[in-house]
Amino acid sequence: MNARALNRALLARQHLLERTSLPAAEMLGHLVGMQAQAPLAPYVGLWTRISGFRPAELASLVSGRDAVRGLLMRGTVHLVLAEDARVLRPLVQRVVAGGYTGHFGRRVGDADLDAVARFGRVLLNERPRTRRQLQDALAARWPEHDAEALSYAVSYLVPTAQVTPRGVWGSTGPATLTTLDGWLGSPLAEGPSLEDVVRRYLRAFGPASVADVQAWSGLTKLREIVEPMGLRTFRAESGEVLYDVEDGVLPDPSTPAPVRFLPEYDNVLLSHADRARILPPGRRVPLPPGNGASRGTLLVDGFYRADWRLHADRLEVTAHDRLTAGERAEILDEGARLLEFLEAGERSVRITGN
Known part of the structure; x- marks a missing residue:
């Protein structure tokens, strides 16, 4: 498959060849979440994919905690359905936690990170806190350590959610954290299926290589997961094996693509x-x-x-x-x-x- 064939497959599966009438919740689930470092970006992302989309539809999902923003794939902020957050965060926890080993990890010194994470969870369960509020509370507990670095340790090691009004169209607010399970009112999934998530990725982004799945998720060593799944395969122009679900849409590469x-x-x-x-x-x-x-x-x-x-x-x-x-x-x-x-x-x- 050449780049143009892969392009048209990607656009079709992303509903960028033709807008759909899917509800916002179904689209958010189909996409396995949306990048949301910029909290209002998903609204434009849904507008460009859904005919007649209005911001209030997504704002209602976020305000009602049916959708949530937090660190997920690649250790970056995503907006996902609540039910997907419960599944995805355990699967990518090591990716998110691994992001702490850089700049802030070097500054934390000999602090007991397990103790920091436990105390941070207690603080965030008490009430949502901004980064500064979390930092001040940690400084009072560990005055000899870099409080900013400790605050980032909590947000990487403890599954958290960014609470509203941030991320709600027409509202403003600082990035304020609480525990993910506390915000959702239910525990995170135990033993979620990575194979199911791979299939969902391919349905929205395929055909794709193992390296592509890894780039999207941030996970590594996925070949041993993907290869035994019985997926259909293609060859890229580079010779690399591309995997796909059986019902994945493959438009004619000559299909016109709108702006x-x-x-x-x-x-x-x-x-x-x-x-x-x-x-x-x-x-x-x-x-x-x-x-x-x-x-x-x-x-x-x-x-x-x-x-x-x-x-x-x-x-x-x-x-x-x-x-x-x-x-x-x-x-x-x-x-x-x-x-x-x-x-x-x-x-x-x-x-x-x-």
Whole structure:
């Protein structure tokens, strides 16, 4: 399979070839969660995939604790269904915990991390706390150690959730943590099936190699899990084996792909080791700071070919390569729809760059 065939398969499974009428909860489950470092980014990600999507639908899921934000795949913040959080966090716990061994791990010194995690869990079960509040409480208990490093130890070693109003459309609030099981009101799953999660990944992102599954999850040594699963296989142009579910959609590679505005950190750009199926050679995914819903990337003919950013007076699209007249017209039309969704319709859409 070549890059274009993989691109069209990915777009179809991500509902980026044609918008769907699925409810937001079903889409969130199908995608096995959405990147959510920028807490409002998933709203744009669902708008670009679901016909008639309105922010209140996702906001209701988050406010009602049917969806939750926390550290999951690759040790990064994702928004997932509550039932998926219970399954995914135990599976990736070692990935999340492993993220602490870098900068903050070096600063923690000889502190007893098991004791820190236990005390941190007690603090977060008492009430949700901001990073600063957690840090102050830990400093009082371990004044001889780096309190900031200890606070990060708690958030990596203890499964946590970021509580509302952060992540709710139209609301603001600092990143405030509590225990994941406490927020959900139920314990995390015991012995969850990694094979089931691999199949769900392939249904949304496949066909994919073992390296792709590992890049998405952050887990390693998955070949011994994937190979015995009896999945159908293909060969990439590189010769690498690609695995897939039996009912995985495989559109004709010549299928037209519409312009799609993606939010910051969209899963479709970050969930493979080999990103040639969506990134032109040498192009990196931008990782801007912010709350989301104000900038992102643009797919043109299915590939990442432009960036967008919302300004006070305009929605600016910066193209990375030359666009045809038809592509420019489609960008202007889709950009106007994005402005309507963002309730920023007084602004104009401008295309700069090539």
